[in-house]
Amino acid sequence: MSTASDADDDQTGRFVRQPNGRIRPLSPHLQIWRWHVTMLASILFRATIGAASFGAILVIGWLTALAFGPEAFAGAAGFMGSPLGLIIGFGLTLVLFSFILNGARHVYNDTGNGLSVPSANLLSHIAVWGPVVLAVLFWVVLFASGRVSL
Secondary structure, eight states: OOOHHHHHHOSSSOEEEOTTSOEEEOOOOTTTSOOOHHHHHHHHHHHHHHHHHHHHHHHHHHHHHHHTOHHHHHHHHHHHHSHHHHHHHHHHHHHHHHHHHHHHHHHHHHTTOSOSHHHHHHHHHHHHHHHHHHHHHHHHHHHHTTSSOO
């Protein structure tokens, strides 16, 4: 239990006196917390939301090009077949697999399973590294089958 002397003697700034007079420790910051894979999985999942928004804009552009006729569609298809377009496509594949694996992790956790530290770490590792492995395998198959080329 924190006492008034904790805040008065505190040289580190770890305690604060609240307006009601109670002494409480400050909330821990990222500099205090030790990084672990569950934090990384959470942050990456949130980052994929922004990337998916970018992907949605590309889909709208592709549909717009489709609506404007064959010439506009050929331009959009040419961009997506360019090296930059392929890099964007690979990134969006990462986003897709991240959504699938993180969604499965969250559904599993919602059932009350996988909440112990070892299982949460394992599921987070799968959610962080699984999309990379799956996206690479997916694009290897695309290139090997001749559906995509440089």
